[in-house]
Structure formats: C-alpha cells, structure tokens
Amino acid sequence: MKPKLAPSILSADFWALGDAIEAVSEHADMIHVDVMDGCFVPNITMGNVVIEAIKAHSNLFVDCHLMAVRPASHFDSLAASGADSISFHYEASDDPRKDLSSLRKLGIGASIAINPSTSEEVLITLLDSTDMVVVMSVNPGFSGQRFIESAIDKIRCIRQWREEMGLGFEIEVDGGITAENIERAAEAGATVFVSASSIFGSKDPAGAAAELKRLASVGMARCPFGASSPQKAVGADNLLWGKEQ
Numbered sequence: 001m002k003p004k005l006a007p008s009i010l011s012a013d014f015w016a017l018g019d020a021i022e023a024v025s026e027h028a029d030m031i032h033v034d035v036m037d038g039c040f041v042p043n044i045t046m047g048n049v050v051i052e053a054i055k056a057h058s059n060l061f062v063d064c065h066l067m068a069v070r071p072a073s074h075f076d077s078l079a080a081s082g083a084d085s086i087s088f089h090y091e092a093s094d095d096p097r098k099d100l101s102s103l104r105k106l107g108i109g110a111s112i113a114i115n116p117s118t119s120e121e122v123l124i125t126l127l128d129s130t131d132m133v134v135v136m137s138v139n140p141g142f143s144g145q146r147f148i149e150s151a152i153d154k155i156r157c158i159r160q161w162r163e164e165m166g167l168g169f170e171i172e173v174d175g176g177i178t179a180e181n182i183e184r185a186a187e188a189g190a191t192v193f194v195s196a197s198s199i200f201g202s203k204d205p206a207g208a209a210a211e212l213k214r215l216a217s218v219g220m221a222r223c224p225f226g227a228s229s230p231q232k233a234v235g236a237d238n239l240l241w242g243k244e245q
Contacts, residue, residue: 003191003192003216004029004192005028005030005192005213005216006028006031007194007196007200008033008174009050013200017050018057020200023205024206024209026210027213030061030084031058031062033046033054033062033064035064035067035074037068040089040091040140041140047081048080052081054082055081055082062082063087063172065087065174066087066089067140069092071089072102075099079103079107083108085111085131086109087134087172088111090112097126097129100112100126100129100130109132110131110132111134113134114134114136115139116137117139120158123158124161131169131170133170133171133172134172135151135154135155135172135190137175138175138176148175151173151175151185152184158171158189159188159223160225171190172190172192172194173185177193177194177195182219183215183218186218186220187219191220193212
C-alpha cells in the first residue's frame, strides 16, 4: 500500500489555477477542494464551478471537503459537478449515517470529518458505513495553520479500529501537513495526506509534493499495523481512490 497525496488548492494561485494543478498532477492521487459556506466556518471559498473546471480539463480524482451546515443539501449539486468523493463534518450533520448513505446512493465516496475538538469515539458506530475518515489536524476554515499534535493519537486509534473490524476505509489527515510531521502521521496509520501551503506555497510545488509523498512512504513502512492494502471501500462499486497503486 502506498500513500495517497491530496494537494489542496486552497493555497494555490487562483489566477493560474489550471497551471498550479498541472504542476503537481504527476504526484497527486487526488485534488482536494475545500468548499466552505461562511457559516460552519468563517470563510467562503470555491464550489461547483471550480470542481466542474477541474473535471473538464483533467482526469484527477476530486476529493471534496464540504465545510457547511446542512451538508446534505449540497450533495446532489457537488456530485453533479464532478466530485468523486465528499467529506462532510460530523459536527454539521443531524444524521451522519443517513448522510453517508445518501452519498453512497449517488455513487461517490462517502466520507466523514471530525474537528480537533471532537473525540474519535463519535465515529465508532459509523466506520462500517464510510469510505474515508478525515482527521482534522487544524481547526477548519483557514490554510497555513500549525499541525495539532493530538491528531496523531486520533489517527492511531482509528487505524487500530479499522484493523480490528476488518474494514477498508481510508484515513485522511488534513491540516498543517509538512515535511516535518507527515512521517509521524503515516506511521500512526494515515493513508491519505492533504497538504496546501507546503505544496502550493513552495517555489517548487512539484518537488515539494514528491518529497511529501516520499516521506509518507517512509512513515507508512514503519506503521505497526502493517502496509497491507485495505479491503475494498464500502461505498460505490466504481469508486477509485485516486490512481491505481
């Protein structure tokens, strides 16, 4: 099993977004698109038209991170725009299991995220219904924040549950991922790594992406749970988690 890198365009140059994505596409397993509504988090960011543009000009998997109240009200339109997977926040959902089921019925990846202040315990009864768990390692809403160290223990706990339950969901870590901490996140059990400013804030985004992926591989090789590939995701039959590994 190899790590999957998800460059987040939140820190990309929107004047030349296509060029920015192309620059890292060789090393990207998916492109991470942060959709913020200005209510669940303070900022308002990109949405359907950006996803449509990415899908119109590339075959990259679009990992949509939805930071919005009433998340289910956005599922249909984001899926129609080309999102391959949607992560909604546990804290924003009235019925997380129902929302996960709604995403799977749309034929896309069903993913759930938790904030740094939320215990991983809230997910234990949902793990059999998700394709990916997103552990936020910063408070959602802004790029460039420092990594919150407690995320490591959350990742390790969730990965242990995954192995004990024999499930195949991915574990994504999102926020403050740098060359200094990605190895530890991978060693703890993360399988998908979101990075924004460490990639697009670099003078050499492609080189930065390649180095992050290399370091994640080093950490993953030390993961005590082993490097065996997870079982097939529980969602749509046609779900492809990024490039073939």
